[in-house]
Amino acid sequence: MQYKRSSALFAQAEKVIPGGVNSPVRAFGAVGGTPIFIQKAQGPYLIDEDGNQYIDYINSWGPMILGHAFQPVVDAVVEKTKLGTSFGTPTEIETKIAELAVSMVPNIDKIRFVNSGTEACMSAVRLARGFSGKDKIIKFAGCYHGHSDSFLIQAGSGAVTFGSPNSPGVTKGTAKDTLLARYNDLENVKELIQANSNEIACIILEPVAGNMGCIPPKPNFLKGLRDLCSENNILLIFDEVMTGFRLSKGGVQQLYGIQADIVCFGKVIGGGLPVGAFAAREEIMNYLAPIGPVYQAGTLSGNPLAMAAGLAMLQALNNDDEVYKRLEEKTAYLHKGISKVLNDNHVVHTINRVGSMISVHFCETEVKDFQSAAEGNNNTFKKFFHGMLENGIYIAPSAFETWFITDALTYDDLDKTIEAVGKVAKTL
Ligand SMILES: *Cc1c(COP(=O)(O)O)cnc(C)c1O
Numbered sequence: 001m002q003y004k005r006s007s008a009l010f011a012q013a014e015k016v017i018p019g020g021v022n023s024p025v026r027a028f029g030a031v032g033g034t035p036i037f038i039q040k041a042q043g044p045y046l047i048d049e050d051g052n053q054y055i056d057y058i059n060s061w062g063p064m065i066l067g068h069a070f071q072p073v074v075d076a077v078v079e080k081t082k083l084g085t086s087f088g089t090p091t092e093i094e095t096k097i098a099e100l101a102v103s104m105v106p107n108i109d110k111i112r113f114v115n116s117g118t119e120a121c122m123s124a125v126r127l128a129r130g131f132s133g134k135d136k137i138i139k140f141a142g143c144y145h146g147h148s149d150s151f152l153i154q155a156g157s158g159a160v161t162f163g164s165p166n167s168p169g170v171t172k173g174t175a176k177d178t179l180l181a182r183y184n185d186l187e188n189v190k191e192l193i194q195a196n197s198n199e200i201a202c203i204i205l206e207p208v209a210g211n212m213g214c215i216p217p218k219p220n221f222l223k224g225l226r227d228l229c230s231e232n233n234i235l236l237i238f239d240e241v242m243t244g245f246r247l248s249k250g251g252v253q254q255l256y257g258i259q260a261d262i263v264c265f266g267k268v269i270g271g272g273l274p275v276g277a278f279a280a281r282e283e284i285m286n287y288l289a290p291i292g293p294v295y296q297a298g299t300l301s302g303n304p305l306a307m308a309a310g311l312a313m314l315q316a317l318n319n320d321d322e323v324y325k326r327l328e329e330k331t332a333y334l335h336k337g338i339s340k341v342l343n344d345n346h347v348v349h350t351i352n353r354v355g356s357m358i359s360v361h362f363c364e365t366e367v368k369d370f371q372s373a374a375e376g377n378n379n380t381f382k383k384f385f386h387g388m389l390e391n392g393i394y395i396a397p398s399a400f401e402t403w404f405i406t407d408a409l410t411y412d413d414l415d416k417t418i419e420a421v422g423k424v425a426k427t428l
Pocket residue numbers: 115116117118119121144145146147206210211239240241242266267276
C-alpha cells in the first residue's frame with residue numbers, strides 16, 4: 001500500500017499539533033511508522049487519504065458499534081443541525097435520551113450528560129467523594145478512566161498503598177489519594193481497604209477491562225467487590241464507557257447481574273459525537289448541583305447534535321432484539337478463525353473475548369491483569385500490526401487495545417480478516 005498523502009499530511013500536522021495528533025493512541029508510537037489519515041468511512045470500512053480501503057476493527061475506539069455513517073445517526077444529526085447547534089438552555093431531546101438510557105440500564109434513576117468519558121469518570125468520582133464524605137479511591141492497574149489527574153496512577157513496584165504519578169503534572173497530593181490494586185485480585189483490594197479503613201470513597205473499575213486488551217473479570221470478582229463495598233460503606237463505580245450499550249443493553253451490570261452504585265458512559269452512548277454520561281440511583285444523583293452540593297457543569301453538555309446522535313444510536317440498539325446476539329456470534333466466529341490460523345502456523349498466542357470485544361495477545365500465559373498483559377511479545381505485535389495493515393485490516397496500533405466488532409461487518413469481511421491473519425502469521 002502507498003501512504004504518500006498520509007505521510008505528507010502527518011508531516012504538516014506535526015508542525016502545529018504536538019506529535020501530529022490530538023490523542024496519543026492515534027500516533028503509531030508503539031508500532032512505528034506514521035499514522036494513516038482517514039478521509040471517510042462507511043459501514044465496516046475506512047478509506048484513507050491515499051484511497052486505500054481497510055476493514056476497521058477500531059471503530060473510533062468503540063462508538064461505531066453499528067458501523068460508520070450509520071444512516072439513522074447521520075439523518076438525526078443533519079436534521080438537528082438545521083435548527084441551530086447549541087443554545088445553552090434545556091432542550092427536550094436531553095430528557096428523551098435520558099429516559100431511554102434509564103429504561104435500558106439497570107439500577108439507575110437519573111443520568112447527567114457530559115462531553116467525554118474522561119469527564120464522566122472525573123465527575124463520578126467527585127460525586128462519590130462528596131456523597132460519602134471520604135477522599136481516597138481505589139483503581140486497578142491497567143484500567144483506563146480517562147486522562148484526569150486522579151486516574152493517571154500506575155504501579156510503582158511494591159507501592160500498593162500510595163500511588164505514584166504516571167505523568168508529570170499530576171501532583172503527589174493527588175496521587176496519594178489514589179490507591180492502586182491488581183485486577184482480578186480480591187485479596188489485594190481487601191488489604192487496601194483494611195489499611196485505609198473509613199477513608200475510601202469509591203472503587204472504580206472497568207467491569208470488563210478493555211484498555212489492557214480485553215480482560216474478563218474472574219468469576220466472583222465483581223460480586224466480591226460488590227460485597228466489600230457494601231460492607232465497608234464504599235461506592236462501587238462501574239466505568240462502562242467502553243462496555244456500556246456494547247456488551248448488552250444494560251452493559252456489564254446486566255450481563256453479570258451485579259449492581260453498581262454509579263455507572264459511567266461514553267463512546268457508544270454518543271453515536272460518534274463527543275458524549276459522556278454518569279448515572280446512579282436518585283439519592284446519589286440528587287447530590288449534584290443545582291439541587292445538591294457537588295458542583296458539575298458544562299457549556300456544551302447535552303448539546304443537541306450530540307444528543308440527536310446518541311438518541312438515534314440508543315434507539316437502534318434498543319429496538320433490535322438480536323443485535324447483541326449477532327455481535328457475539330460474529331466475534332466468536334472471528335475468535336475461532338484467528339485461533340485456528342495462528343495455531344496452524346505455530347504462533348504462540350492467547351485470545352480474550354467478551355461479547356464484541358476481543359484481543360489477541362502474543363503470549364502463552366493467561367492474560368488476567370496488567371502484568372500478564374504486559375508479557376505479550378511486542379515485537380511480534382508490531383510485525384502483526386503492520387502486516388495486517390498491509391493486507392487492508394486496521395487494528396489498533398497497540399498491543400494493549402481491544403478490537404471492537406461492529407454489526408456492519410459481514411461474514412465475508414470476517415473471512416478476509418482471518419485469511420489476512422493466516423498470511424501474516426507465516427511472517428511472524
Ligand atoms: C475511552 C475510555 C475512557 C475515556 O473516555 P474519553 O471519551 O476518551 O475521555 C474512560 N474509561 C474507559 C473505560 C474508556 O474506555
